Amino acid sequence: MSEPSLAIRKFSDLANPTRFLALVATVWPWLAGLTLCLFAVGLYLSFTTTGDYQQGETVRIMYVHVPAAWLSMMCYTVMALSALxxxxxxxxxxxxxxxxxxxxxxxxxxxxxxxxxxxxxPMWGTWWVWDARLTSVFVLFLMYLGLIALNRAMDDPTRAAKVSAVLILVGFVNIPIIKFSVEWWNTLHQPASVVRMGGPTIDPEFLWPLLVMAIAFSMLFFTLHILAMRNEILRRRIAVLRRHAARSAGDAA
Amino acid sequence: MSHAFYVTASYIAAFAVTFGLVGWVFIDHRNRHRELERLEAAGIRRRSARAEESR
Known part of the structure; x- marks a missing residue:
């Protein structure tokens, strides 16, 4: 009998966890290398561009804050697609x-x-205000913690998957609220200056480091995500093996 | 406090959380891998692994 092929020829082949693990083993070192290169370039640009005429050196916080905020929403969008x-x-x-x-x-x-x-x-004179943007992002953080807790609390993975998926989709309503909160309500947080109708209003001096850091953060997310998925597949295999072992021990007794 | 303090604190926080995530992923993988090896050493294997072995 011939060896079963682990090659991925169509998208549905990824449904096979063994195939997926083989793909992760091949892809993750390249993704990690690309992520490191992008961070090296991004950080170099972040600290070599001039400061803002109004914000001074604090504008450099933007190069980690904005990509992290984008990724917080993109990650939830990936979870919503997974829930579907x-x-x-x-x-x-x-x-x-x-x-x-x-x-x-x-x-x-x-x-x-x-x-x-x-x-x-340093810019607003306060660490925190309960305005629409900040509050909706804080709610997103609580939703992530709630979903992690829910998955850990339920023993039956199939049931946990369905309940989590429904909650993720219900919680997805928060993503457009976060995005448009600065337009719908009067907030201390500034309105969008990069992803907006009519193009970015930000100076190219700041835009380029920001885009490179955003791509670096995105690559970091994809690298961590596939590695975390590999761990989850192994965790489920271990759970199945333990159940089989317990059943075999029960039958033998 | 100077602007440098806020910039430095932001980058330290970002690096700390990022390295925390990277550490979590690799430590979790090492632990799961060891657990699987322990189970296989005890003769507990997946059906597909047993089938491959018998071929």
Whole structure:
């Protein structure tokens, strides 16, 4: 009999966890290398561009704050697509993807909150205000923590996957609220200056380091996500093996 | 406090959380890998692994 092929020829082949693990083993060193190179360039640009005429050196906080804030929303969007994959297509790796992304999303949201607060104090004169943008991002952070807690609290992974998927999709309403909060309400937080109709209003001097850092953060997210998915697949294999071992021991007794 | 303090604190916080995530991913992988090896050493294997072995 011939060896089963682990080659991925079509998207549905990724539904096979063994194939997915083989793909991760090949891809992650390249992704990690690319991430490191992008961070090296991004950090160099972040610290060699001039300061802002109004904000001074604190403008450099933007190069970590803004990508982290974007990633906090992108990560939740990936989780929402995964939730659809769980509920609609019953893709075997969809729940693995959502579960693996939650701690990473919580991490990026925490970075956005901390760096935003550290930027707010010298620019606004306060660490925190309960305005629409800051509050909605804080709610996003709490949602990530809630989803992590929910997955840990439920023993049955199938049931946990369905409940999590529904909650993720319900919580997705917060993403447009975060994005448009600065337009819908009067907030202390500035309106969008990069991703907006009519193009960016930010000077190219600041735009380039910001874009390179945003791509670096995105690559970091994808690298961490596939590695966390690999860990989750191994965790599930261990759980299955333990159940088999317990059943075999029960039958033998 | 100077602007340098806020910039430095922001980058330290970003690096700390990023390295925390990287550390979590690699430590978790090492632990899961060891756990799988322990189970396989005890003769507990996946059906597909047993099938491959018998071929």
């Amino acid at each position: 994959g769980t509920l609609v297509w019953r893709h075997p790796l969809a729940d693995v993807s959502a579960k693996a992304a939650a701690p990473i999303g919580a991490g990026f949201t925490l970075v956005a909150l901390i760096t935003g607060s550290l930027w707010g104090k």
